[in-house]
Amino acid sequence: MTVTPHTRYLASRYDVVIVGAGPAGMAAAVAARERGAERILLVDREADPGGILLQCIHAGFGLHVFDEEITGPEYAGRYLEQVLEHDVDILTDAYVMDVSPDLRVKLMSPDIGVSTVDAGAVVLAMGARERTRGAIRIPGDRPSGVYTAGLAQKMVNLDGYLPGRRAAILGSGDIGLIMARRLALEGVEVVGVFELLPYASGLTRNIVQCLHDLDIPLHLSTTVAAIHGRDRLERITVAPVDDERQPQLDAGWDLDVDTLLLSIGLIPDAELARTLGVQMDGVTGGPIVDGCMETTRPGVFAAGNVVHINDLADWVSQEAVVAGDAAAASVTGAQRPRQDVRIVPGDNVAYVVPHTVASDGTHTLSFRVRRPITGPTLLRLGDVHRRKLRAAVPAEMVTVKVGPKLLEEVRDDVLRIDAVPAEEVAT
Amino acid sequence: MTTDLHDRATPEPEDATPQGDVETHAYLCTGCPLGCRLEVDAIDDEVVEVRGFSCKKGERYGRQEHTDPRRPVSTTVWIEGAAIRRAPVRAADSVPRDQIRDVVEALRGLIVPAPVRRGDVVLRDVCGTGVDVIVTRDLDRVR
Numbered sequence: 001m002t003v004t005p006h007t008r009y010l011a012s013r014y015d016v017v018i019v020g021a022g023p024a025g026m027a028a029a030v031a032a033r034e035r036g037a038e039r040i041l042l043v044d045r046e047a048d049p050g051g052i053l054l055q056c057i058h059a060g061f062g063l064h065v066f067d068e069e070i071t072g073p074e075y076a077g078r079y080l081e082q083v084l085e086h087d088v089d090i091l092t093d094a095y096v097m098d099v100s101p102d103l104r105v106k107l108m109s110p111d112i113g114v115s116t117v118d119a120g121a122v123v124l125a126m127g128a129r130e131r132t133r134g135a136i137r138i139p140g141d142r143p144s145g146v147y148t149a150g151l152a153q154k155m156v157n158l159d160g161y162l163p164g165r166r167a168a169i170l171g172s173g174d175i176g177l178i179m180a181r182r183l184a185l186e187g188v189e190v191v192g193v194f195e196l197l198p199y200a201s202g203l204t205r206n207i208v209q210c211l212h213d214l215d216i217p218l219h220l221s222t223t224v225a226a227i228h229g230r231d232r233l234e235r236i237t238v239a240p241v242d243d244e245r246q247p248q249l250d251a252g253w254d255l256d257v258d259t260l261l262l263s264i265g266l267i268p269d270a271e272l273a274r275t276l277g278v279q280m281d282g283v284t285g286g287p288i289v290d291g292c293m294e295t296t297r298p299g300v301f302a303a304g305n306v307v308h309i310n311d312l313a314d315w316v317s318q319e320a321v322v323a324g325d326a327a328a329a330s331v332t333g334a335q336r337p338r339q340d341v342r343i344v345p346g347d348n349v350a351y352v353v354p355h356t357v358a359s360d361g362t363h364t365l366s367f368r369v370r371r372p373i374t375g376p377t378l379l380r381l382g383d384v385h386r387r388k389l390r391a392a393v394p395a396e397m398v399t400v401k402v403g404p405k406l407l408e409e410v411r412d413d414v415l416r417i418d419a420v421p422a423e424e425v426a427t
Numbered sequence: 428m429t430t431d432l433h434d435r436a437t438p439e440p441e442d443a444t445p446q447g448d449v450e451t452h453a454y455l456c457t458g459c460p461l462g463c464r465l466e467v468d469a470i471d472d473e474v475v476e477v478r479g480f481s482c483k484k485g486e487r488y489g490r491q492e493h494t495d496p497r498r499p500v501s502t503t504v505w506i507e508g509a510a511i512r513r514a515p516v517r518a519a520d521s522v523p524r525d526q527i528r529d530v531v532e533a534l535r536g537l538i539v540p541a542p543v544r545r546g547d548v549v550l551r552d553v554c555g556t557g558v559d560v561i562v563t564r565d566l567d568r569v570r
């Protein structure tokens with residue numbers, strides 16, 4: 001076994017080609033093999049399989065999949081061992097350029113040049129990318145020293161460079177919180193985390209362990225209103241926002257920083273899905289999928305952050321097991337379950353994945369609420385099921401398992417999901 | 428403080444209350460999305476009462492956070508001869524919260540030669556915590 005496996009010779013045909021070797025792709029590969037697919041190709045654009053896990057050196061991974069709390073690199077390492085044991089071809093440093101309607105996959109890599117392989121099924125597992133400054137339009141100069149949190153994470157954890165000496169962080173997403181701690185522990189002065197919304201978008205655990213533990217202030221309902229600096233970032237203006245989320249400049253203040261990290265959200269890296277012409281969900285930014293994680297294009301499956309942003313790598317992998325399993329089943333000619341129930345987001349639900357399910361199967365529905373409910377929450381699945389949640393906030397994805405018993409009760413083949421404050425419906 | 432105290436669900440009986448000044452400490456429960464604001468009344472390390480939790484898990488957390496808060500710690504060390512410049516490492520077990528900075532500091536100058544394997548110990552008993560520091564990624568020797 002090698003640590004960085006390379007596949008020098010590609011077969012001309014694979015049962016399943018998987019795009020992206022992160023927590024989704026690796027889990028899909030193992031699941032597809034276990035379901036009987038013979039030849040699997042796992043493609044990744046980086047030098048090593050593992051995806052974003054390799055730069056996530058902190059703990060918080062594996063509790064659901066490995067029953068043990070480990071770090072990102074360990075999670076990747078354990079999955080890679082499984083992938084290699086399952087005799088999967090891995091092609092790193094490679095791009096998937098195109099997938100034709102009859103599932104011919106065009107690849108490019110320094111090792112093999114441009115090459116085309118036939119696929120029985122394709123699994124999209126490209127993960128997500130970070131929203132950048134362009135997405136939020138901060139006024140002011142365009143100096144260096146402004147990075148997305150994930151890019152800074154790569155710089156610090158893989159390359160061993162610090163981005164600066166005094167840093168501020170815009171956005172309270174988990175990567176930003178984790179980078180606040182990481183920089184503080186490396187001796188960078190972190191002057192604060194600034195969040196536009198009145199609540200944090202990261203997990204409570206990260207608020208406590210990354211900010212409170214290191215005395216890093218979190219300013220809610222506050223944003224970076226301007227960026228100053230000619231070549232290098234010198235100063236930012238931060239200001240509280242009003243109810244319309246507009247910065248109140250007269251209440252603002254300046255901070256001397258040479259580094260600004262943006263942790264303003266992830267979006268599915270679904271460019272390839274778009275070029276394949278699969279139908280997309282306008283809310284998630286990822287493809288529409290059924291209960292088998294199959295997109296609207298037969299034979300093309302998708303799982304993980306390319307479909308919707310997950311909080312945990314473990315959930316990404318679990319979702320990818322469904323995709324890998326179904327992709328293998330589709331090439332072994334198994335009967336396809338009819339996806340006869342449509343799942344639609346209702347009151348206070350931003351989206352639900354998957355978008356359709358088979359009523360004779362068991363499925364995990366994942367969704368996020370729009371507004372935070374900081375108390376007892378009623379989760380309503382049409383008129384067939386109700387359940388109480390302790391709370392429901394946009395920062396934490398909610399999952400609920402549904403099976404045939406419940407789904408057969410669904411009328412008109414539509415299941416609407418609501419998540420509302422429990423007291424509002426008590427009467 | 429013995430660990431069984433953390434699991435005790437009911438507040439201590441009146442007569443067990445130690446003498447001294449009761450101070451109230453605030454903690455945020457990380458047990459679930461609700462993020463309950465906990466108040467822990469304590470005389471030094473002796474917890475008298477936990478308030479503000481919505482479930483038993485929160486009460487336990489409040490006691491643990493007050494008496495013996497522990498954290499996982501990760502950082503990186505220099506690696507020589509691998510394809511990347513830093514090898515990720517972590518404390519094999521959680522360490523006292525107040526020693527996080529010391530642990531990272533103790534690892535700052537460390538240089539390890541490639542190859543390394545997951546679980547290789549790079550530093551034993553870091554800062555007297557009784558916890559070893561281990562590598563978290565396999566890195567081959569490439570040059």
Ligand code: SF4
Binds near residue numbers: 459460484485
């Ligand atoms: S006390 Fe219970 S309900 Fe409240 S945050 Fe902690 S785990 Fe959740």
